[in-house]
Amino acid sequence: MPQQLLLFLFIILMFLPEAEILADLPDTINRVKHAVVGIGTYTPTHQSQASYRGTGFMVADGRHVVTNAHVLPSSLNAKRREHIAVFVGIQGKVRRAEKVVVDHKHDLALLKIDGASLPAFSLGNASRVREGDLVAFTGFPIGPVLGLYPVTHRGIVAAITPIASAGRVLRDLNPQRIQHLRSEPFKVFQLDATAYPGNSGSPVYDPDTGKLLGVVNMVFVKESKENILKDPSGITYAIPVDHLRTLLSRAGLKP
Incomplete structure (x- = not known):
């Protein structure tokens, strides 16, 4: 009987989805x-x-x-x-x-x-990201107030939506600016997660594998930038990792 039970458990494990046997978020955070x-x-x-x-x-x-x-x-x-x-x-x-x-x-x-190399992210595949997928991002939302302690937020991909430009003047969106986002659109990830100005440039990654999926670059601001710390909107945008692959290729680097 014990041998039959072990065989049964082994067969079940063989057919479990890969995500179910991967590391959980705390392990992933500790790694990345x-x-x-x-x-x-x-x-x-x-x-x-x-x-x-x-x-x-x-x-x-x-x-x-x-x-x-x-x-x-x-x-x-x-x-x-x-x-x-x-x-x-x-x-x-x-x-x-x-x-x-x-x-x-x-x-x-x-x-x-300069200097010695540091641990690096592995790049994931943005084309496999779907609305509803769980994601996490790690960064320094309020900067080095008490030291550079990395802070992690998690959420879901709420939408994959066109955006016009991700440049300097659009790093914080408000309803008025959204009306002007009409030229040269490309797709970004809209996340239902709270980010702050210090999160600009934070890696967005798969919470199971730790593979990079995007880069935080904009936070939706309901009124003014000054209100973001006390009244965050909970809407964040991220640039898909595919654009980073192109950037690395231009520099002659392999992901």
């Missing part, structure tokens, strides 16, 4: 959070040396970082030796970074850091 970094600038000659601007994450060889194009500064103060910085770990260790490729249309930027 080390690939999530802060993005900003560093000015060694200034009293406030570090300035946090958003979230990023490691890809490819572990020395390349993806974030939103709008997270990067439009200019740097050369006289003060200001440079783009990637902040690693809870203490926010500074790693100097340089721009490699920027895609303003899809609000994506690829950077390269």
